[in-house]
Amino acid sequence: xxxxxxxxxxxxxxxxxxxxxxxxxxxxxxxxxxxxxxxxxxxxxxxxxxxxxxxxxxxxxxxxxxxxxxxxxxxxxxxxxxxxxxxxxxxxxxxxxxxxxxxxxxxxxxxxxxxxxxxxxxxxxxxxxxxxxxxxxxxxxxxxxxxxxxxxxxxxxxxxxxxxxxxxxxxxxxxxxxxxxxxx
Numbered sequence: 001x002x003x004x005x006x007x008x009x010x011x012x013x014x015x016x017x018x019x020x021x022x023x024x025x026x027x028x029x030x031x032x033x034x035x036x037x038x039x040x041x042x043x044x045x046x047x048x049x050x051x052x053x054x055x056x057x058x059x060x061x062x063x064x065x066x067x068x069x070x071x072x073x074x075x076x077x078x079x080x081x082x083x084x085x086x087x088x089x090x091x092x093x094x095x096x097x098x099x100x101x102x103x104x105x106x107x108x109x110x111x112x113x114x115x116x117x118x119x120x121x122x123x124x125x126x127x128x129x130x131x132x133x134x135x136x137x138x139x140x141x142x143x144x145x146x147x148x149x150x151x152x153x154x155x156x157x158x159x160x161x162x163x164x165x166x167x168x169x170x171x172x173x174x175x176x177x178x179x180x181x182x183x184x
Contacts, residue, residue, distance in 0.1 A: 027150075038127055045123045047116060051087055054080075055117040058093065058109045065098065066105040092116055 013021045039049045047055075057072050058064065064072075070080040084107060087093045092113035098104035109117065132140060 034131075037131070038124075041123045041127045041130075042120065045119050045126075047120045047123055051083065051092070051116075052120050054083060054087065055092070055109070055113060055120050058107060058113065059117045063106050063108045066095065066107050069107055087113070 012018055013024065016024070042049045042052055053073055054069070057069060061069070061072070066080065066084070067077060070077045073080060075083075084093055084095060088095060090112075091110055093107055094110055095105050095107050098106050132143075135143065
């Protein structure tokens with residue numbers, strides 16, 4: 001891609017102020033670029049992008065129940081079963097029945113899986129160095145603070161939707177987050 005990067009959806013969204021619409025477009029555009037570059041960096045190191053999150057979660061939660069891993073990855077059990085089958089064939093993971101509950105299957109990384117996860121972390125470090133690491137320290141602090149605030153707002157909006165709440169919605173959650181940020 002050459003020239004100046006233009007964020008996705010620069011047009012205004014119905015019922016949304018122009019600045020919020022611009023932020024939304026910039027966020028979506030940055031997510032797309034992040035995904036594309038991260039997939040390239042992982043592929044250059046021989047790490048399959050679809051397995052990167054699974055490797056990361058298994059490294060942090062070795063011997064996890066397969067159903068809990070599916071929940072953590074936000075995928076359906078059949079989707080995870082297919083992924084684990086190919087990872088097992090590649091020698092990256094091992095599955096076994098749970099000793100206490102025969103209904104559960106436990107998943108753990110093999111030595112090869114641990115090595116692959118280290119490659120994935122090296123790819124992530126390369127990505128961060130080439131992108132986020134090039135920003136000034138002040139910009140990184142601001143970006144971290146803003147993304148943490150946005151993440152908290154998204155989490156509250158998601159929890160409200162899951163709880164079936166319609167009172168206040170995302171606008172209320174965003175206002176609460178802004179008030180907290182101002183108090184810091």
